[in-house]
Amino acid sequence: MPRLISNGGYWRLLGRSVLGLGALMLGSGVLAGTLKLEVLFSLAHPYEDAQRTGRAAQGGDDRIFFSFSATSSLPCGVFLVFDPRDGSFTPVNAGGAIGCHPSTLMVDEQGVLWGKTDSYGAHNRGTLFRIPVGGQPEVVHAFTEAEGYAGFVPPVPWPGGGIRVARYFTPQSDYGQMERYEAPDYAGEIYGWFDGIFAYPQALAARGDGFVYGLAHHLVDPVGQALFRMDETGRLEVLQVFSDRDVNLDMVVGSDGYIYLTNRWKRHQGTGSGDRVIRVSPGGEVTDVHRFFCRLGCWPETAPILATDGWLYGMAFGGQDEFGVIYRVRPDGSLYEKLFNFVRHSKQGSFPRDGLFQARDGYIYGRTADEGQIFRFAPPP
Secondary structure, three states: OOEEEEEOOEEEEEOOOOOOHHHHHOOOOOOOOOOOOEEEEEOOOOOOOOEEOOOOEEOOOOOEEEEEEEOOOOOOOEEEEEEOOOOEEEEEEOOHHHOEEEOOOEEOOOOOEEEEEEEOOOOOOOEEEEEOOOOOOEEEEEOOOOOOOOOOOOOEEOOOOOEEEEEOOOOOOOOOEEEEEOOOOOOOEEEEEOOOOEEOOOOEEEOOOOEEEEEEEEOOOOOEEEEEEEEOOOOEEEEEEEOOEEEOOOOEEOOOOOEEEEEEEOOOOOOOOOOEEEEEOOOOOEEEEEEOOHHHOEOOOOOOEEOOOOOEEEEEEEOOOOEOEEEEEOOOOOEEEEEEEOOOOOOOOEEEEEEEEEOOOOOEEEEEEEOOEEEEEOOOO
């Protein structure tokens, strides 16, 4: 039977957190813990209305890149580059050769960061670009009119080298296609297709087992989002169709080999009890790890990360003051803790956005959207 305990200021749920949570939490009056957030950067002009792109990424030279697809003053987008060695932030504007509206950045085995822009560039169709270790953004492939727009789905570095890309609404296929880009020319090769049953690939992830994993739309009964994987021959396998929930377009591969996601329940009635943390085993088995209740956070928009201490850390809306929370949960769902309640008009900001990211210094980094701040915290004991 799950039960609540208080330990050092943190409130915990013991027991399988996907079982009976709604009844247990109702009226419990759970309070946030004493997690200390260090504010690193206030998103004042020209970043105050920055449109989110995704979680931060760290290259091989320790610089941490926060990507923003656009602001009213910087319509092509910007990277805010944090150097943890001296605490400085340096803006690197998008636009020019790499194009506009950068995606989330992904890091490869050599510490090179990869991303896409969805417009402009040499042919006004966006680009595939990289940021070398210690370098600046550079174009690897500029999409042409014959190829179609780059799209917004972040590229995936392939273990051992190369990049995998998903696009749709192209001249070749409305429903979508998978492409590989290999050194030295990164010309691009289509190796897989989506059809009218399964279409519009979204989030992607790779974990070194020979498959690209992703989310797409299942257009026939049962209609909904679907988790898929595709091998290097283009063979497509549907792992699960989510017909009763909206799965967020964010996937994280943990060091344990599992893929982590979150969802928002379509039949949401204000309790958040259908919002869940989901994991996918190396064998493709899909299970629910944790079910949210709004006093402890609900309506997550991003997947949690598996930190070096073995906990999953994430952010969600809801919480005691309805302005968002930071939480952590054991990967097996046996223990859940709400670590921090965001409060409006506070120095930390409110309404957490994007996903959390753990850097090599051990700190976990994140961002709030309202009265926006970039912050970090040390995982609690």
